[in-house]
Amino acid sequence: MSTSLGQAGGATSLGTAMPAACDGPLRWARFVPATEAEGPGVRAAIWVQGCAVRCPGCFNPQLWAARGGSLDDPTTLADRWVADALAAGAEGVTLLGGEPFDQAAAMAAVAEAFRAAGLTVMAFSGYTHERLVEWAAERPDIARLLAATDLLCDGPYLRDLPDTTRPWIGSRNQEIRALTPVYAERVREIAASGGADSLEVRIARDGTVAVNGWATDAALAALLDDLGVRGDRLASRRVREDLS
Numbered sequence: 001m002s003t004s005l006g007q008a009g010g011a012t013s014l015g016t017a018m019p020a021a022c023d024g025p026l027r028w029a030r031f032v033p034a035t036e037a038e039g040p041g042v043r044a045a046i047w048v049q050g051c052a053v054r055c056p057g058c059f060n061p062q063l064w065a066a067r068g069g070s071l072d073d074p075t076t077l078a079d080r081w082v083a084d085a086l087a088a089g090a091e092g093v094t095l096l097g098g099e100p101f102d103q104a105a106a107m108a109a110v111a112e113a114f115r116a117a118g119l120t121v122m123a124f125s126g127y128t129h130e131r132l133v134e135w136a137a138e139r140p141d142i143a144r145l146l147a148a149t150d151l152l153c154d155g156p157y158l159r160d161l162p163d164t165t166r167p168w169i170g171s172r173n174q175e176i177r178a179l180t181p182v183y184a185e186r187v188r189e190i191a192a193s194g195g196a197d198s199l200e201v202r203i204a205r206d207g208t209v210a211v212n213g214w215a216t217d218a219a220l221a222a223l224l225d226d227l228g229v230r231g232d233r234l235a236s237r238r239v240r241e242d243l244s
């Protein structure tokens with residue numbers, strides 16, 4: 001099943017080229033076992049490294065390059081991440097980046113491991129659901145990752161179409177879709193009443209700041225100014241995809 005909502009179209013060539021299939025290790029940038037800013041409830045979150053979509057205005061351009069980050073066996077990672085997520089009380093995991101579907105085989109293995117542990121899977125993609133379904137007909141890796149996804153936020157980020165009424169996503173062309181019944185009611189609620197974004201700021205003992213969730217550049221800059229946080233100590237931000 002697919003319950004979806006979307007508020008605007010948007011002609012763009014972004015995300016229209018099928019990503020190359022890639023097997024092997026997962027290139028990833030960051031993992032947190034529990035956050036409340038990257039989807040419904042308390043969730044683990046995985047930021048992959050690499051995105052071929054490259055939306056102008058993306059807030060995580062440092063995650064575009066298909067190099068850097070860490071390169072690890074996805075099954076080994078999944079075992080560790082699932083255990084950490086369960087220990088942290090997460091109800092599921094959110095895949096973002098970067099572009100999870102650019103590493104569909106590795107991400108499918110990770111998503112399936114979370115599902116096998118009874119946890120839900122949410123994914124962001126700069127590719128539209130329509131294209132992913134079309135590509136899945138010839139790409140088992142994309143089909144597997146779609147099949148293991150309960151909640152999908154899809155479509156490229158278009159900075160000229162900012163969305164201020166729905167949670168998690170950045171632009172009005174993007175859609176929030178329940179691909180299984182798990183979050184269908186939540187998607188219907190958002191369709192009816194919208195929802196607010198949340199922002200989570202974590203300050204480590206060494207002064208490093210990590211931000212999860214979504215805010216405009218201006219709002220984030222004002223918040224960090226209020227906190228006295230220097231921009232060069234901002235360790236990571238979420239891609240609005242992301243937003244993927």
Ligand code: SF4
Pocket residue numbers: 051052053054055056058059060063097098099125126127156157239240241242243244
């Ligand atoms: S917004 Fe998402 S899909 Fe677009 S360039 Fe950034 S990471 Fe890639």
